[in-house]
Amino acid sequence: MSATDDYDRMTKEEREKQDKEDKLREQEEQAMLPYKWSQELGEVDVTVPVPKGTRAKDLNVIIGKKKLRVGLKNQEPILDGDLCKEIKVEDSTWTIQDQEYVLVHLEKVNKEAWWENVLTHHPKIDTRKIEPMDSKLSDLDGETRGMVEKMMFDNQQKQMGKPTSDELKKQEAIKKFQAMHPELDFSNVKIS
Template sequence: MADNEPTPAEEAAARAKEQAEQDALPYKWTQTIGDVDVSLTVPGNLKGRDLVVDIKKTSIAAGIKGQEPIIKGDLPHAVHVDDSTWTLTTAPGGLKTVEIHLDKVNKMEWWPHVVTTAPKIDVTKIVPENSKLSDLDGETRGMVEKMMYDQRQKEMGLPSSDEQKKMDILKKFQEQHPEMDFSKAKIN
C-alpha cells in the first residue's frame, strides 16, 4: 500500500462522512455519466404552479414560490437546458416529489455535487452500473473505461494509458537501438 493511500478504516470513515453530508442535504440526487436527477420533497397539497424550477445552462434554483429555494446555486458543469425537465409526482405519505432531470453537456464526467456550494462526493469512488456501461456503444464505452483507468492511475501517481504506451514504444525502440543515448529523452 502506498504511503498516501488511506487505510480501510479511514476509507470507511470518509465514506460515512460523505454519506452523512449527502443525507443532510434538503434534496436527494443521483447521476449517470450522462445526466443528473435531483428530487425534492414538498407538501402534498402543492400543485405545479406553486413551485419555481429555474434551470439554466450553469445554474439551478428550485423550491416553493415565495419561499427560499430548496436548492439554488451554480452547477459544477453545464447542462442542456432544452433537454432538462422537471415533474411533480405524488410520493407515499401525502407528500409530493419534484423530480428534476438535468442533461449533462459533457457526457464524460462525473459531478462531485449538484451545486458548487454543496459538499462534494469523491467521484473517483463512483462505480458505474455495468448495465449502464453496457448500454453505451463500443467506442463510447471504450472511452469511458479508458478514462476510468486513467483516473485511477493518476490518483496512484502512475502513468495514464497514453503515457504508458509512449514509454513502451520508447523502451522497445531503445532495445532495438542500444547504440543511441536516451538519457536526455523527454516523454510528453
C-alpha cells in the same frame, strides 16, 4: 505533501479504514442536503421533497445553463445556486410526483465527467470512488466493447502477475523474429 501522497503511503488496511470513514462522512453530508441526487455519466437526477398536496403551479423552478432554483412561490427557495457544471437547458426537465416531490432531470453538457456535487456551495463527493451502475458489455458499440474487454483482460493478467495483452504481443513478435533469424544470438537480449 498532498493528501494523495499520504493515501499512497498507507497500508491496505489503513486505506480501507480511510475509505470507510470518508464514505461515512460523505453519506452524512449528503443526507443533510434538502434533496437527494443521483447521476450517470450523461445526466443528473435531483429529487426535492415539497409539502404534500403541492401542485406545479405552486412552484418556482428555474433551470439555467449553470443555475438551478427549486422552491415554492413567495417563499425562500429550497435549493438555489450555481450548478457545478454546465447542462443542456433544452434537454433538462422537471415534474412533480405524487404532489410531494419535484423531480429535476439535468442533461450534462460533458457526458464524460462525474459531478462532485449538484450546487457548488454544497458538500462534494469523491468522484474517484463512484461505482457506476452495472451495464452489459453487449450494450456497448464494437469499438468500446473491445477496449473494455482489453482493459478487463489486462487488469486480470496484472492481478495474477501475468503479462498484459501488449506484453503478450511483444513476446509473440520477438518469437517470430527469432524464428526468422535463427543465426542470431538472443541469449543476452533483455526485454522490457
